[in-house]
Amino acid sequence: MARIKPQALLIQSKKKKGSTRISVTTILFCSLIVLLILLSLITTYKHWSQSRSRGETRTGLSNFENVDEIADSKKYDLPGYAVLNTSKGNITIELFKDGSPEIVDKFLDLCQKGHFKGMPFHHVIKNYVILGGHSQDSGGIEDWTSKRKFHRQLPTSPKHEAFMLGTTKIKEDSKAFQLFITTAPIPDSNDKLYMFGRVIKGVDVVQEIEEVDTDTHYRPKSPVGIINVILQQVI
Missing domain, CATH: 2.40.100.10 (Cyclophilin-like)
Known part of the structure; x- marks a missing residue:
């Protein structure tokens, strides 16, 4: 069996370490993207929830203020x-x-x-x-x-x-x-x-x-x- 020269072993070792560094970088990059997506979704949900709450409040007030007008409109529809x-x-x-x-x-x-x-x-x-x-x-x-x-x-x-x-x-x-x-x-x-x-x-x-x-x-x-x-x- 042929013996591997020390220089060849060093080159193979460097290749393995390089591939390991690329894999970790990719994982970190993907994790960062996922985190940004989650933060974006959370921000969007909070904004939508607040907007809906304000809209329901305005609608409730509007309906409360216009009860008489609605009653009158029904009366005149007769x-x-x-x-x-x-x-x-x-x-x-x-x-x-x-x-x-x-x-x-x-x-x-x-x-x-x-x-x-x-x-x-x-x-x-x-x-x-x-x-x-x-x-x-x-x-x-x-x-x-x-x-x-x-x-x-x-x-x-x-x-x-x-x-x-x-x-x-x-x-x-x-x-x-x-x-x-x-x-x-x-x-x-x-x-x-x-x-x-x-x-x-x-x-x-x-x-x-x-x-x-x-x-x-x-x-x-x-x-x-x-x-x-x-x-x-x-x-």
């Missing part, structure tokens, strides 16, 4: 008009969403449930009022007729003028929700009258209904009533 399709023609009503919001909400809810489909006008008092409903309250009619005799002496206000839409009862029982349309100014003395709309089209239809023949108890001799109600945002 239909502002109702078209009563009657057996004599159409009557367009402007609803008082601001003045009578609770009654208007109840009216709109009943419209969506079809409460007014087929509702008859069960009493027609000429030069005074047209009454409609699924139930007939004879006591209420006596009250209406007794006040009619003296309505000229009792005070009136713009909300109780002619061609206004109102109701006499607000109860959980939907059958108790009746409608009336005035055909002349009516007195303010009855605090159970709730006006929530006015006729803006179809006054001639109201007057035609007012002219139907009635018996001595103000009941129409021929059926007349509401076929259905169409709600509209604009007209």
